[in-house]
Amino acid sequence: MEARRTTVAQSKQTTTLVWVGFPVLGAFLLWLVVLVADWVAALPWAPMRGPFQLVASIPEPHATVGALVVGALGGLVLSVLAALERLAVEVADDRVVFTRGNGTTREFDRTRIAGVFLDGRKLVLLGLDGGELTREDAELDADELADAFQSHGYPWLPDGDPHRDEYRRWVEGAPGLPPGADALLRVRAEALRKRDAEDAAQLREELGRLGVVVREDRKRQFWRLREH
Incomplete structure (x- = not known):
């Protein structure tokens, strides 16, 4: 007899919001850029004047239509990336x-x-x-x-x-770690800094094989030893 199964997944409402909301938000943000481009381009102290001057030089309605299309496509890309990670x-x-x-x-x-x-x-x-x-x-x-x-x-x-009370914040050279763990935590800290989630996950597994359990909070790493 097949085992009972229960599946927990993203709701249909959230999925629809992601597929619709990201493109709409992207189009809206780029439309705002077009809207303020002339004003920002005229400010001598404004940062990133070059891109705003370029946008301001595009005639209408091409600027608005282009912004809406590019923004929507950019939002759609984010929707696809979110779907892949769901x-x-x-x-x-x-x-x-x-x-x-x-x-x-x-x-x-x-x-x-x-x-x-x-x-x-x-x-x-x-x-x-x-x-x-x-x-x-x-x-x-x-x-x-x-x-x-x-x-x-x-x-x-x-x-x-x-086990939350067993965690200690990792600092380089922390005592009590098994051989090789400190080096892996150092490399993992760099992966977290670069937001390389895949590399950080792989390094977590390597640390687990050494008996070290690691979690992070705002790129700060905390560790404890696994029970033997």
Whole structure:
């Protein structure tokens, strides 16, 4: 018999808002640029006068039409990027599956999961050894997630991370880290500074293999050791 499944995904209203709202917002912002271009271009102290002077030199209605089209296309690109990163969480009695809009999936067996909680907008699966199996950006309804996991018997932790008091802020050369972890945290700090989410996620997994659990807050890294 097929296991029961509950899927938590972005609502249709939010999806529609993203596909419609981003293009409309992009078109509106560039229309505003055209609207103020003459005024800004005439200010000798204004920053970025060159681009505004260029916009002001385009005759109407070409400037307005072009701004609306380019802005809408730019917003559509953002909508596509958001769709590719959109997360759906499928909870079954025997496993949890994370699926991104780009088709990538990650699957976790129920027997490996000791707890589930939200840390801000991140969904975290705790392993049996106290480490984190995954920490996923999840712009999903918190109540729906809680209901889905609890209905399938997973230990939902409403108070958040049970290990929160064990974290220490990372500074270079911090004592207590296993060999190699400090170097990985240093590289990861640079990835966070550059907003390279993929590299930061890969480095998190490498740190996990060394027994180090890491999270970040405004690009500051905090770490703790996994239970042995």
